[in-house]
Amino acid sequence: MIVTTVTVRVPAKVNLQLSVGPVRDDGYHDLVNVFHAVSLFDEVAAAPADALSVTVEGPAGVPTGPDNLAARAAALLAEHVGRRPDVALHIRKDIPVAGGMAGGSADAAAALLACDVLWEARLGRETLLELAARLGSDVPFALLGGTAVGLGRGERLTPVEVTGEFHWVFGYADGGLSTPAVYAECDRLRAAGEQDSVWPQVSDDLMAALKTGDAEALGRALHNDLQPAALSLRPSLRDALAVGRAAGALGSLVSGSGPTCAFLAASLDHAAELAAALNDSGRFAAVRPVSGPVPGVTLV
Numbered sequence: 001m002i003v004t005t006v007t008v009r010v011p012a013k014v015n016l017q018l019s020v021g022p023v024r025d026d027g028y029h030d031l032v033n034v035f036h037a038v039s040l041f042d043e044v045a046a047a048p049a050d051a052l053s054v055t056v057e058g059p060a061g062v063p064t065g066p067d068n069l070a071a072r073a074a075a076l077l078a079e080h081v082g083r084r085p086d087v088a089l090h091i092r093k094d095i096p097v098a099g100g101m102a103g104g105s106a107d108a109a110a111a112l113l114a115c116d117v118l119w120e121a122r123l124g125r126e127t128l129l130e131l132a133a134r135l136g137s138d139v140p141f142a143l144l145g146g147t148a149v150g151l152g153r154g155e156r157l158t159p160v161e162v163t164g165e166f167h168w169v170f171g172y173a174d175g176g177l178s179t180p181a182v183y184a185e186c187d188r189l190r191a192a193g194e195q196d197s198v199w200p201q202v203s204d205d206l207m208a209a210l211k212t213g214d215a216e217a218l219g220r221a222l223h224n225d226l227q228p229a230a231l232s233l234r235p236s237l238r239d240a241l242a243v244g245r246a247a248g249a250l251g252s253l254v255s256g257s258g259p260t261c262a263f264l265a266a267s268l269d270h271a272a273e274l275a276a277a278l279n280d281s282g283r284f285a286a287v288r289p290v291s292g293p294v295p296g297v298t299l300v
């Protein structure tokens with residue numbers, strides 16, 4: 001059978017714990033990064049073509065040239081297997097752009113799997129994870145999905161045991177935040193003595209909450225060291241987070257480098273109520289109830 005198009009679905013992530021260590025010599029920060037994949041998906045379709053191209057369906061602001069991370073993923077995989085990257089990638093975006101939910105990384109992970117299947121490369125999970133880490137710190141997790149602790153830059157992953165399902169509401173902001181700018185602001189706040197710097201450790205309270213499926217304990221254990229930096233660059237996020245807390249969220253935090261805000265609900269019904277309250281507040285460009293954990297990249 002000749003395969004003509006391969007379509008892959010890939011989830012967004014939220015960081016349940018993002019603890020940031022000092023800057024390393026390579027400019028990255030050592031992290032304890034607890035990733036959690038949620039039910040908000042991009043789709044990437046890969047079809048044979050004369051040359052590498054990317055088209056995007058959805059929000060504006062996604063580059064379609066060689067800088068697109070999915071295009072770089074296809075080029076890297078082609079180089080690895082010694083062929084031309086003659087593929088047309090079509091991305092259907094639902095994950096917000098520059099929102100702190102690893103949408104670009106998700107598309108790169110999806111492109112890796114889609115091209116692996118289209119080109120019948122059959123590289124296997126370990127090799128795909130290795131190529132993913134070369135594309136970006138969050139790309140390996142998008143392949144894996146579920147819930148996982150990421151050490152190093154975030155690319156050294158260990159799956160975490162989770163009982164049941166958690167219900168979330170995400171509040172999108174107008175416009176994105178640049179990840180390098182948010183890390184730089186975190187460094188600046190620390191150098192100015194406005195934020196503590198401690199060596200990152202996996203939170204025992206967080207691991208226990210995930211293992212027992214205790215949403216209230218999870219709400220208390222959520223932590224993001226990049227949040228003060230995101231709030232410093234986007235002060236309006238402070239009020240946005242407060243709206244969720246006032247509406248009864250079990251926990252609230254900025255997702256990754258932001259500006260998307262994540263609110264934890266007690267149940268599916270509570271998530272619907274919380275979503276309605278967040279919508280009514282007028283503080284968000286859009287509001288989305290989702291659940292997690294969900295699997296990583298999957299063939300459609």
Ligand code: C5P
Binds near residue numbers: 027029135138153180
């Ligand atoms: O790995 P990735 O290209 O996704 O990282 C984007 C940017 O985020 C880096 O250029 C760096 O500024 C910052 N970063 C960091 N430490 C990490 C991960 C990312 O400083 N562990």
